[in-house]
Ligand SMILES: [Zn+2]
C-alpha cells in the first residue's frame with residue numbers, strides 16, 4: 178500500500194529540510210519526498226496537505242504515565258492516546274510510579290503494557306537510586322538490559338553530591354543519560370508556589386529561584402568533573418542563564434529542557450488558589466518567562482518536553498497545600514510550543530529540532546525522520562485551527578490544566594504511524 | 602462583601618464601615634442583657650481545624666449576642682480521620698441548613714477554597730500563615746478607639762512576621778487606613794525583599810527594620826507577636842532567652858516609643874519572652890480591650906454577611 182501526502186510544507190529538522198512538496202510512504206516506511214511526486218497506481222491513497230505542516234512525530238522525553246500504581250490518574254493507554262492527539266509519537270516515562278521503576282521487572286512490565294495498550298512508542302526511564310530515596314544506586318546495568326533508556330530520580334533531586342557523582346560515573350558503563358530534577362529540597366522545603374509577591378499575598382511558602390539554580394550549578398560541576406552527559410529537566414528561572422552560558426563555553430556535556438508552561442504561564446495562574454496551576458518547579462514571573470524564551474533563542478535550552486503530570490480531583494480538589502504538584506501537557510506540547518514560532522522567536526525548523534531531534538539525541542535514539550526507509554512516524558498539523566480545550570478534548574484521564582476552557586491554536590489533524598493512518 | 606477571606610481584598614471604605622458598625626454594636630455588649638434578636642434563625646458553623654480557644658469563643662459569643670445558632674466542630678475526632686475531605690465535610694454540613702461558615706485552618710487558602718465551592722458566606726478565622734482578618738479588624742478598632750484615628754500613625758510590629766497571619770493582616774489593614782507599618786524581628790523571620798514588595802501597598806507605607814530601635818522610635822502603636830521557637834520541627838530561634846534579650850519588649854523600649862503609645866498582643870502571650878513581665882503594668886497596654894473588641898468586630902462581620910443588602 179502506498180500513501181502520498183500532497184503539497185504540504187515538509188519539515189524535517191534532522192535532515193534540515195523545509196519546503197512545500199510531497200511525501201511518499203510505502204508499506205509503513207518512508208519512500209521519498211520531492212517537490213512533486215507523480216505516480217499513478219491503483220492502491221494509492223492521497224492526503225491533501227495544502228496549508229498544513231508535515232513533519233516527523235514529536236519525541237517527549239518527560240512524561241508521567243502513572244502506570245503502574247496510580248492508574249486512576251492515567252495509564253499507559255490514556256497517556257499515550259493523549260500523546261498521539263498531540264502529535265507526540267514517542268514518549269519517555271519517568272520512574273516515579275508505584276512501585277518506582279528501579280528494578281528490571283518494573284521496566285519490563287511497563288514495556289509489556291506498552292506493547293499491549295500504547296498508541297505511541299514508550300521509552301521507560303529508570304530511577305537513579307533505589308526507591309528514588311537518594312541513598313543507593315539502582316541496578317543501571319540490569320535496568321538498561323530490560324529496556325530503560327535513561328536514569329532519573331525525577332520528582333526529587335539526588336541531594337547527596339557524592340552519590341550523584343557516583344551515578345554519573347556509573348552511567349558511563351551503560352551509556353545511560355542522566356536526567357536531573359534540579360531542586361534543592363531544603364531551599365524549597367514546604368514550598369508551594371514561586372517565592373515573591375504572590376506567595377506573600379497568598380500566605381503560601383515560596384520556592385525561591387535559588388532552589389533550582391543551586392542544583393543546576395552543582396550538577397553542571399559534576400558533569401564537568403565526570404564528563405558524563407547530563408540532562409537538566411524542566412528549567413524555569415532566569416537565574417540559570419549565566420550558568421548555562423558558562424557551561425556552554427566550558428564545553429560541559431549537558432543539555433537543558435524546559436516545558437511549555439514555563440514560557441506560556443506566569444504565577445498569576447495560581448491566583449484564587451488554583452490547584453491546576455500548582456506545578457513543580459512552580460510557575461514563575463513575567464521576567465522568568467522572558468528569560469526562558471531568551472534561553473531557547475540562544476540555544477542554551479534546546480529541548481522542550483511536557484512534564485505531563487496527571488492528577489485526579491482526589492489530588493487537586495483539596496486545600497492548596499495538600500494538592501499534588503503537576504499539570505497535564507503532552508497533548509498541548511505542540512500547539513503551545515508553536516507560539517514560539519508565531520512570536521518570531523524560533524523558526525519552524527528550529528522548534529521542531531527542540532521537539533524531535535534534540536530530545537532523541539538526549540536519549541541516544543535515532544530520531545524519527547523522513548529518511549528513506551525509516552518507519553513512517555508523520556504528523557500533519559494545521560497551525561491555524563482554533564479550538565476550545567474542553568474535558569472531552571483532553572484524552573488524558575485527568576484534566577488538571579489551567580488551559581481548561583481556553584482557546585488553543587494549532588491542531589494535529591492526522592498521524593501516520595507505520596501502516597496506520599489516524600485522522601484526529 | 603460576600604465573604605470575609607482576607608484584608609487584602611477589602612477596600613478601605615469597607616474596613617471603615619465595619620469599624621463604624623463595630624463601634625455601634627459595642628453598645629449592645631454593655632447592656633445588662635447583651636442580646637438582640639437580629640440573627641435569630643440563622644445557623645453559623647464554626648469549623649476549627651486548629652486549636653484556638655480565644656477566636657472560637659469570640660465568634661461564639663458574637664453569634665450568641667446576635668441570637669444566631671451555632672454548630673461547632675473541631676478537627677480532633679472529626680471525619681478527617683476517616684479520610685473524608687474537607688469539601689465533603691462542609692458540603693454535608695451545608696446540607697443541614699448552615700447560613701455561614703467560620704473557618705480556622707492550618708493551611709493557607711482553605712477559606713478561599715471553601716468559598717469557591719459553597720454558596721454561603723465564609724469567614725476566615727485564621728488560615729495557615731496567610732491572614733487573620735478579624736484580628737486585624739479588632740486591632741484597628743482598638744487603636745481607633747484609643748487614639749481617635751488610624752491615619753498618619755506609626756505602627757511597629759515585632760516578632761516572626763514571616764509566619765504570622767496576624768502580622769500579614771495588620772500590615773495590610775493599617776496601611777489601607779493610612780498608617781505606616783514598620784516591622785522588626787529576627788531577619789530570617791521578616792519578609793524577603795521580593796515579598797516585601799507585596800506588603801508595601803502604599804509607597805513608603807511599609808518598612809522592614811533590622812534594628813528594633815528604628816521600628817520602635819516614635820511609634821504610636823506597638824504590636825508584639827507570640828514567638829514559637831520551632832516551626833515544623835525546625836528550630837528558627839537559637840533559644841527563647843536569646844530572643845527575649847534581643848527582640849523582647851522591655852521597659853527600656855518605652856523610652857523610644859511615643860508617650861501614650863499603645864501596646865498590643867494578639868495572645869496568647871509568652872510573658873518573659875516577647876513581653877517582659879514588667880510590661881503588664883504599662884498603663885497603655887490594651888490587651889484585654891482587644892479581646893472585647895474582638896466580639897464587636899465579629900458581630901459586625903456576621904451582620905454584614907448575614908443581614909442581606
Ligand atoms: Zn521533575
Ligand SMILES: [Zn+2]
Nearest residue numbers: 271331332484
Ligand atoms: Zn516530571
